[in-house]
Amino acid sequence: MLHTPSGGAGSGTAARDSGLMSIGTVLNALREEFPEVTISKIRFLEAEGxxxxxxxxxxxxxxxxxxxERLGHVLRMQRDHYLPLKVIREHLDAMERGEAVPLPLVGRQRTGDDVLEVQEGPTVAxxxxxxxxxxxxxxxxxxxxxxSxxxxxxxxxxxxxxEAVTVASLVAELGRFGIEPRHLRVMKAAADREAGLVEQVVAPLKRHRNPQTRALAEARTKxxxxxxxxxxxxxxxxxxxxxxP
Known part of the structure; x- marks a missing residue:
């Protein structure tokens, strides 16, 4: 059973009148558990299916x-397990079909060579x-x-x-179309520049002494x-x- 953020299904006039809610009502319901969520984030998750x-x-x-309810579960799996959106979507779709599916391995603690470590501070999968x-x-x-x-x-x-699992799978898929790893260096360089721009924007927040401000930096980065x-x-x-598409 998926957990709905408190204040969710019954919040707002739209919910009371028809069972349907505006994006603003959904945003307010989610922010009780996920204060960093934005309308842009909700629209992005819709665009990603x-x-x-x-x-x-x-x-x-x-x-x-x-x-x-589904949005709450997606945000929770991102926050607590750092799962890629594709993995989350497949997991939720299986649950909605009534299949008894365990939490995907990526994002869980394990031992041995396939170790998944959880460090102090923000969870690092x-x-x-x-x-x-x-x-x-x-x-x-x-x-x-x-x-190399x-x-x-x-x-x-x-x-x-x-996230390396996603990267590796996509590189392999592109290879089937004749796109070799050396061709992808330009994409890696572009990604590094984009990441540098994001880091530049959030750097002042990361340097702040207030823990809440530093937490905001992580949410802003995402x-x-x-x-x-x-x-x-x-x-x-x-x-x-x-x-x-």
């Missing part, structure tokens, strides 16, 4: 209690080298080649950030990262001159 709110004839979004190879269905030689081009970079202890990725995708689509 995590929720599908109804639309009025004039185009306004209307969210059901189920949409609110890490995957072991053998787990990365298995998840992306690649061999050691391929991983070493990708590392800077597409994947192990941490100091030899493990990888959990929001800016989501927006830059969305902009990057839109610019690529525009450059190609084609309509893509």
């Amino acid at each position: 995590l929720i599908e709110p109804q639309r009025t004839p004039s185009g306004y979004r209307k969210f059901s209690p189920g949409d609110l 890490r995957v072991g080298r053998s787990e990365l190879l298995a998840a992306a269905d690649i061999g050691e030689a391929e991983l070493e080649e990708w590392e 081009y800077g597409l994947l970079v192990p941490l100091a202890d030899g493990t990888y950030d959990a 929001e800016l990262a989501a927006l830059t990725m969305k902009l990057h995708a839109a610019l690529v689509k525009t450059a190609l001159g084609v309509r893509l």
